[in-house]
Amino acid sequence: MATGVESTAENLSKLNINADFANSAPNLKKNLHLFSPDQIELAKMLLEMGQSHLFEHWPEPGVDDEEKKAFLAQVAKLNSSYPAALVSYIRNARELLADSKAGKNPYDGFKPSVPTGEVLTFGDDNFIKFEETGIKEAQNAAFGLVAGGLGERLGYNGIKVALPAETTTGTCFLQHYIECILALQEASYRLTKGEHQKEIPFVIMTSDDTHARTTNLLESNSYFGMKPTQVKLLKQEKVACLDDNDARLAMDPHNKYRIQTKPHGHGDVHSLLYSSGILNEWRDAGVRWVLFFQDTNGLLFKAIPAALGVSATKQYHVNSLAVQRKAKEAIGGITKLTHADGRSMVINVEYNQLDPLLRASGFPDGDVNCETGYSPFPGNINQLILELGSYIEELGKTGGAIKEFVNPKYKDASKTSFKSSTRLECMMQDYPKTLPPSARVGFTVMDAWIAYAPVKNNPEEAAKVPKGNPYHSATSGEFAIYRANSLILRKAGVKVGDPVQQVFNGQDVEVWPRITWKPKWGLTFAEIKSKVSGASAISQKSTMVIQGRNIFLEDLSLDGSLVVNSVDDAEVKVGGSVQNKGWVLENVDYKDASIPEELRIRGFRINKIQQLEKIYNEPGKFTLKP
Ligand code: UTP
16 A cells, blocks of 8 residues: 555656655645645646745645645636636736836837727717617627626625616616616617517626625516526636735735635636637627626716717727816826837726826827817726627637736835735726737717716715816716706707706715606617607706606606606606606715615615606506696
């Protein structure tokens, strides 16, 4: 019978482990018989990559053996979930950490210029034309929501997609997104008079921090009306933390048999889509466009039809949605970078890098507003539309790996040690960095009021935002929805009362009438306009909730609250004068723990005093006239 020592020697020779390596980790050597050949290979790789410290504290065989096995199981997982394995993670980390220590500018040698793109004005003929094209194309689209983020800045205890986008109806972000995708699907089918309605696939990237709660939210709400088979969840894995410039992997402070891990960033969505095989399935099913978006932007789908129309018309391989951006505003700018050696790319450049880059490249004033009153470098909002064919081709070359970065917080100017462990990160919008110059990379700019109102900041941080800059809080995200809906109805011919200024959670916001509608009521401006006629008016104190598809406003005068709900086959004309005490906004203290967190973080709740509510459950034609 082989003794433990003999079998270790056998293992070593079978696996060609150099004795020097083995001797560098004597505690591992003693325990080798616990592991499978694959696990031993991984241990060997760690030694070769200068990670022997991970085994230094290992006790004699017989002590904590299960933990030692669990350690190598974790290494196997870290190895398989990184596009080119852990070896390349450690190599990339060393390279990036050396660049960071040397203070190397990633854009050295690149000259910035303004890329080409489409600047749209909401509701004009051009916009309407792009929207129509976008709706036609929507049946060839697939959506990818990145929802694996921790949301540390917001500090909400639940997952962000479960938060109400607005509290008039309480619809959460995930429900809103699903209803928008279903409405797009139906609208595309109606417009193209296709043989059958194509299902628009929807992928959600989750992480260990969000996966179970996202699944639960979907399952406990019957997927908000979407077929369960239409939705796929892909879970991103975390990456190993790094302790120093040699990229020594950090041990978990709570468990000496684990490597500490942290999120790798939303760029993981590309490698996950690639490795899951989903992209090929989509291609075979006729999908042409993949639209990526983020967890808390209640406005986004108002911009999607036109932006997709731009992608289809211009045949863009990459179309970044962007908003008008004041020079030096704290939001990344979409920029064309051209290198002396011929390389060029159109990418997001963070605002703190853009101004110095311009100054160093012959623009002495840096980032300044042009004749439009805005910076010529539009503000990136991280919503991307990729053309599937070229996307698959590119990922075939890169394996889905996205250029990473590292952001260590150094202890002192010598830059030799970190305040706490760091890790490599990657961002979804850096996808174009590896594209060839022939790639058609453009952007679509819209006014921010129609396209971008994310919920990222907690009330305290939001209240500190310098005046004139967006709060990006639950408060501002909700009022942005009312503002956009009010402005759209105004443009469609409804007389909508002027907003009043009010302060909630220390944030000064414009309060417009609380107007909401289901996406199937109106996805495009043309559709909304077709549902409004005569001389309708809605006062500032009003609330209007439209919950059905075929509801038409005709000479409606609303001063109070009105809720109309109807089945799809009912056609309801809503007119006359509706007057009641309505729904009133009441300030709440965000520190008052007796109030639900969803409300506290907005600083108000809605007191539903009086409303006119009508429900039409049967098909037919109806008139609502009080
Ligand atoms: P955010 O910038 O909002 O980051 O991410 P975050 O991690 O959610 O929040 P903070 O920074 O901790 O406050 C933008 C989008 O990318 C997703 C988020 O869920 C959000 O939709 N994301 C972020 C991921 O899917 N994975 C990540 O690793 C990071």
